[in-house]
Amino acid sequence: MKKVFIIHGFDGQPNGDWRPWLMGELAKKDIYACALPMPTPEKPEKDEWVKTIVDAVGEPNNEFFLVGHSLGSPIILRYLETLNGVKISGVVLVSGPAFPIERGGYEKVNKFLDTSFDFEKIKTTCNNFVIIHGDNDPNVPFSDAEYLSKNLSCDLISVPNGGHLAGHDGFYELPQLLEVLEKMLKI
Numbered sequence: 176m177k178k179v180f181i182i183h184g185f186d187g188q189p190n191g192d193w194r195p196w197l198m199g200e201l202a203k204k205d206i207y208a209c210a211l212p213m214p215t216p217e218k219p220e221k222d223e224w225v226k227t228i229v230d231a232v233g234e235p236n237n238e239f240f241l242v243g244h245s246l247g248s249p250i251i252l253r254y255l256e257t258l259n260g261v262k263i264s265g266v267v268l269v270s271g272p273a274f275p276i277e278r279g280g281y282e283k284v285n286k287f288l289d290t291s292f293d294f295e296k297i298k299t300t301c302n303n304f305v306i307i308h309g310d311n312d313p314n315v316p317f318s319d320a321e322y323l324s325k326n327l328s329c330d331l332i333s334v335p336n337g338g339h340l341a342g343h344d345g346f347y348e349l350p351q352l353l354e355v356l357e358k359m360l361k362i
Contacts, residue, residue: 177238177264177360180231181210182224184245184270185284186217192244192342193349200353204362213247221287224250225257239263240359242352245270245315245339248323249287255300256293265303265359267352270312270340273319294326304329305355309337309344 179201181194189210201208211231214223228250232239235258243251248271255266273292275285304327308320317333324331332351338344 177206177240178232179206179208179240179242179356179360180228181208182228182241182243182247182251183210183213183216184243184247185219185281187245187247188212188216193340193346193352194244196348197242197352197356201356204357204360206360206362213250219246219250219283219287221250221253224287225254228254229257235261235263237262237264240265240267240356242267242356243269243271245341246272246284246287248272249292252292252297253287255297258300261300263301265305265356266301267305267307267355267359268323269307269349269352270309270315271306271319271323272315273322276314292326298327303359305359306331307334307340307349307351307355308332309334309340311336312339314339 183189189212194210198208213227241251248268251266272288275288306320306324308317310317310333320331340346
């Protein structure tokens with residue numbers, strides 16, 4: 176059975192932004208989708224977040240897909256760094272940072288980004304990555320998306336005037352994400 180696990184970002188909630196809409200759209204196509212409630216979203220801890228993914232998804236396989244928004248994106252990459260000899264089917268990273276954010280208030284977020292990603296290891300765990308990013312994101316520079324796209328050897332979808340692709344930017348639906356997942360899921 177194909178499964179999609181969605182990871183929210185810093186100070187986020189499983190039922191925020193476009194996540195309920197996406198789960199509803201996937202349910203119409205008989206795809207299991209779950210937005211994980213990450214612990215202490217206002218004070219995230221990298222190891223706790225990785226453990227939450229491990230505990231929730233169990234044994235990953237080739238019918239397993241991950242979607243991350245904002246801080247959910249680098250934590251997916253950290254999770255993939257822990258996998259050995261396992262391949263999952265697809266990963267979509269939405270508005271995800273690749274480098275520490277140089278403004279105050281992001282110290283906890285920056286702990287997720289304090290070391291470089293092992294892209295060679297990450298690419299052995301999944302062949303199908305896509306990056307989606309607002310072209311005017313005030314929180315995460317577009318250059319982070321370009322960096323991730325280049326290092327993951329994947330497509331980058333730019334959303335004009337998308338901001339951080341969150342509810343406060345008016346994004347309670349994200350059709351570009353659904354379209355990408357439909358292709359990955361082959362539905």
